[in-house]
Amino acid sequence: MNLDFQTSLFDDIDADPELEELPGTVERTMLDAGAWVDLRPGWVTNSDALFERLAVDVPWHADRREMYDRVVDVPRLVSHFGSGAAYPDTVLTRAQHALNDYYGRPPGQVFDTAGLCFYRTGDDSVAWHGDRVGRTIDRDTMVAIVSVGAARTLSLRPKGGGETLRFPVGHGDLVVMGGSCQRTHEHAILKTKQAVGPRISVQFRPVWPK
Numbered sequence: 001m002n003l004d005f006q007t008s009l010f011d012d013i014d015a016d017p018e019l020e021e022l023p024g025t026v027e028r029t030m031l032d033a034g035a036w037v038d039l040r041p042g043w044v045t046n047s048d049a050l051f052e053r054l055a056v057d058v059p060w061h062a063d064r065r066e067m068y069d070r071v072v073d074v075p076r077l078v079s080h081f082g083s084g085a086a087y088p089d090t091v092l093t094r095a096q097h098a099l100n101d102y103y104g105r106p107p108g109q110v111f112d113t114a115g116l117c118f119y120r121t122g123d124d125s126v127a128w129h130g131d132r133v134g135r136t137i138d139r140d141t142m143v144a145i146v147s148v149g150a151a152r153t154l155s156l157r158p159k160g161g162g163e164t165l166r167f168p169v170g171h172g173d174l175v176v177m178g179g180s181c182q183r184t185h186e187h188a189i190l191k192t193k194q195a196v197g198p199r200i201s202v203q204f205r206p207v208w209p210k
């Protein structure tokens with residue numbers, strides 16, 4: 001796998017990744033039906049180092065899924081850190097704590113698990129979907145995504161049809177989907193024909209009591 005990517009001009013590969021402030025720096029976009037999206041560009045600084053560490057240290061898997069009469073590769077690499085599992089980098093642990101502080105998650109609904117996706121090229125993608133909370137999708141929740149590497153577009157559209165909104169998510173950016181977003185909207189990282197470098201996303205999700 002070729003891990004070369006366009007390193008940003010401002011980062012230093014030997015410098016430790018750090019988190020900037022959240023209060024006063026997060027911009028909320030209200031969608032229909034009580035859904036919202038928060039964006040905090042550049043939340044992680046020195047994110048070149050975070051990209052490199054995750055690319056190398058995380059046990060990446062190529063999942064395969066049944067599709068009609070075939071078994072196909074999922075078009076991205078994935079890795080999952082379940083409830084209580086140590087995250088692959090301490091900056092992710094700090095990010096989890098900062099997110100729980102900022103969003104004031106109630107007990108039993110704190111950001112807990114971390115799912116990671118590795119989009120190797122513009123051909124890697126995730127199709128339209130809403131994330132599930134446990135086995136159900138009928139509760140409001142939050143999904144917080146930290147993105148490093150090449151910028152990709154998070155597309156969002158109402159489930160019943162309607163306008164697609166596009167949020168560019170770049171190196172070190174935080175995007176949080178909240179309110180009814182997972183129930184009433186779908187999101188996707190669509191394939192792009194543009195020559196984009198690799199991107200890693202970390203999705204923090206709460207684990208709810210059974």
Ligand SMILES: O=C(O)CCC(=O)C(=O)O
Nearest residue numbers: 117126131145189201203
């Ligand atoms: O990579 C992203 O930003 C989104 C990934 C996603 O939607 C998912 O894994 O559920």
Ligand SMILES: [Fe+2]
Nearest residue numbers: 129130131187
């Ligand atoms: Fe998702």
